[in-house]
Amino acid sequence: MLRFARCYSLARSKATQIQSTVFRPEYALKCGLEIHTQLNTKNKLFSQSTNSATPLLDVPNHHTSFYDVALPGTQPVLNLEAILFAMKLSLSLNSQVNMVSQFDRKHYFYGDQPQGYQITQHYRPFARGGKVNLSRELDGIDELSKDISIVQLQIEQDTGKSHYTDADKDVVTLVDLNRSNIPLIELVTNPDFSDIKQVKAFIKKYQNLVRHLHISSGDLETGAMRVDVNLSINGFARVELKNLPNTSSIINAIKYEYQRQVELISRGETDSLLEPETRGWTGSSTVKLRSKETTIDYRYMPDPELPYINLAPDVISGMAASMLELPDDIMRMLMQKPFQLSLKDAKILTYNGNQNDMYNHEALRSYYLETFHEFSKLIGKHSSAKLPTNWIIHEFLGDLNKLQVPLGKAQEILPPAVFAEFLRLLYTDTISPTSGKLLLFYILENFKQSGCQDSSIPDLPKLIKEFELHAITDVDSQELMTLCNDIIAQHTDDAFIRNLVSGKKKTSLKFLVGQGMRQSQGRIKASEFEKKFKEILNIQW
Template sequence: MLRFARCYSLARTKVTRNKSTPFRPEYALKCGLEIHTQLSTRNKLFSQSTNSTTSLVDAPNQHTSFYDIALPGTQPVLNMEAILFAMKLSLALESQVNSVSQFDRKHYFYGDQPQGYQVTQHYRPFAQGGKINLSKELDGIDELSKDIGILQLQIEQDTGKSHYTDTEKDVITLVDLNRSNVPLIELVTKPDFSDIKQVKAFIKKYQNLVRHLHISSGDLETGAMRVDVNLSINEFARVELKNLPNTSSIIDAIKYEYQRQVELITGGETSSLMEPETRGWTGSSTVKLRSKETTIDYRYMPDPELPYINLAPDVISGVKRLIPQLPDDIMRMLMNKPYHLSLKDAKILTYNSNQNDMYNHEALRTYYLDTFCEFSRLVDKDGSAKLPTSWIIHEFLGDLNKLQIPLTNAQEILPPAVFAQFLRLLHVETISPTSGKLLLFHILENFKKSNCQDLSVPNFSKLIKKFGLHAINKVNSQELTEFCNDIIAQHTDDTFKQNLVSGKKKTSLKFLIGQGMRQSQGRIKASEFEKKFKEILNIQW
């Protein structure tokens, strides 16, 4: 790594901490976001270097070219895939893609920017306008609906990564240029946020959108998405908050800065809020980095080595046709007929956490929709929505996670048409839910034991017969009475019976029913046990 020394100081302000930090109407919060998003292109923005998603853990300076390290005489060559990704995001946000945009040089010297300037779009950005809609229904904000406006989107190159090491004399900085020249989209919102819920909802929705479009991992933890906050209170000067590594830091920093400014206002110290300043986040407080007087003059100028980006109208309209159905539309579809999913379940099929390798939201949603369609052909449509939801989203997915089987593998032995047949067995009560859980786990466990190599489709009838899982629909009354009497003898005493019969502890009946279901392996319906226990114990309530 490259090495150089750096010294700095931080000015601190003491603030009385309030964990709840209420936002008061007489101190109106006005907030906007600047979000830098790394694009997941194959190559970097202006070179053929690999754009590695693991660059932070790879060997330092491994993914670099002569241009990335600013070797004299090297020239940029624009990666058109970055233009495609930027256009997809702009159109998904309903932004106006400019037919002509340009690259500019933002001059400053720092070790992780070896060119002495950063290529960005200052004068003529890639796109302007647009919005993201937040709603009470889908995002949990207090307002029924709120649009967060977009000022602009611009393409720029990322800088390298600095790693600081303290020594006895100074701070030594090690520079890794793996990230240098990685393509970024900088999105700047209007100052439309007025509370924390809106900020959290926007970040989550935007993060999911870039994943949904397959243009970025959107991970805050790895730096693939980085957020700066601009805020003011009661129209005082704007304060920019930087160095916010994750959502919790963003929220905590906003709360802290809000309270700090409120205390300055109530204490009559508003003079310090008259000039814009930039503050950093230490993890517990905001600290002053620079004020208006110390703002860097970046000396922007058009980049003489890069031509304008000229986009023909048919190019923009062509890319627009590539935009998939957007997450909000998908969720509303899933929450309405014929699926009737809850918001929580709809989000499981729509929001990609990007942290679970067992499945992704698109593959799982496709599997669910295909299975639902196949199942609907096999049974009456009325009342058929609940089984695919509970058994795919909860039981099936839970088993895959427990056994660490990727969905792509599991689909080979349980394709939608086969899983629909399994659901039909539950629908017509050939097997009980308890038996169904045992059968499903057994099939997946055996598949796992074969190292996911045994692709033979399971024979449900044979397995049900082999393990005696067939539901008992016609129960012999005398045998059931004896079975229930044994359970009562094993698990109750006189006090238990008195409390149950009197209705003092009605939940005790559920306990007995649960014992019956467990010992019968779920082959006898819970309603049969309830009826028989009430009959034996003479329960009138």
């Protein structure tokens, strides 16, 4: 028990140290990233095996061919879909696509790499250069704007996965080759990062980009995207950090390694920082794995079984002409007139989540834009931009998540034209916001209860009449006074009234208005209640 307490105390101490890390100008951080991204092509890179979205969760060695398991005599056949995906990403990053690129063999011997080498691109990569712009406006970094430059993008094959298990106290290694030969793009940046915010913003932006282009799920948790970090301090040798499964691990590993090197430098113990090394992340600290390999160690050689990739100029220009609008441009468009979304709401419509989300952000954005334009047609160009924003991004989306109704299904009963009519009813005060929430949830809940099968369009006027949801615009003054007096009698005392009338507790008025809205089921405007309460209590402020 005492030993456990000591270990727990040490772990907490390390966690506290990591969280409290301060990046100091006299110990300059220089950081670069290597990001491996699995491409979601139909087949693998050099075989006809199925490229599974979850290779490590499927039956081991199920998605394999003779080539994937490196049977002698098998030869690679290039999957051209991977080339198109690589071209999309390269153009999105303003990289220079090489008209001629080649595949090379990188030799090393692991159990999960049965060929004894990995096919990659060393001498002539697919693309060079390019950049990702980070800004204070969109990404929350400290600088007004910062470009992270890219060294190159290369296409390569993924390796298998080794699993270690105990069998009668002997360690047994099991190899699953489902992941072997899945196409990867390795992106290498220059060491342009100087703080954590920049690293975090870049990873999030790159992850969203590959999802936006529909070339990868970008999920760190499943290994579809894997990040290695190269960092140095004050010009000492580069340290590579591996085994970083998620963003928090990446950030914490950088913080820990920075602090470790700062302490060595401050004590004059820099011998261990003179040679490059590879370190792993345990979850609480970095540990040395090996000295950093050199190019000679890998014995690169051109692959004799794969020809050069020769691209015609019109292939690249044709792809460039068909490219999707990029996320930053979309966000800036949404934050300007006529939409005027906040950054947070613009990101909801632009940043794609993982594949388990109930809705696709591209589909949600399309639904929002079409509904917005339909609503503008109904009430004119000078319509309230806040209504579509609040009711689609917040109320509608919140109901979908709560009821677990997919957006694609919900659109069957609430197409943009119908949702625009619903917004018109709110805009013209035909129904109050409270009644609108009840009506929207009722429609979606009934749809859910039908198993999402009854796709008949709801008759909004009929439902409003049936449930008496019409807003009361011509309020009887005497009836309203009676209702307000009843609320005052039920929910207040002398001290409450004194504090409210004197202005000491102005928020108490909101409480009374809330009670009125509740008792009228939201059919009477809040402003009517506020006006009447002030009249009854002779409130002057």
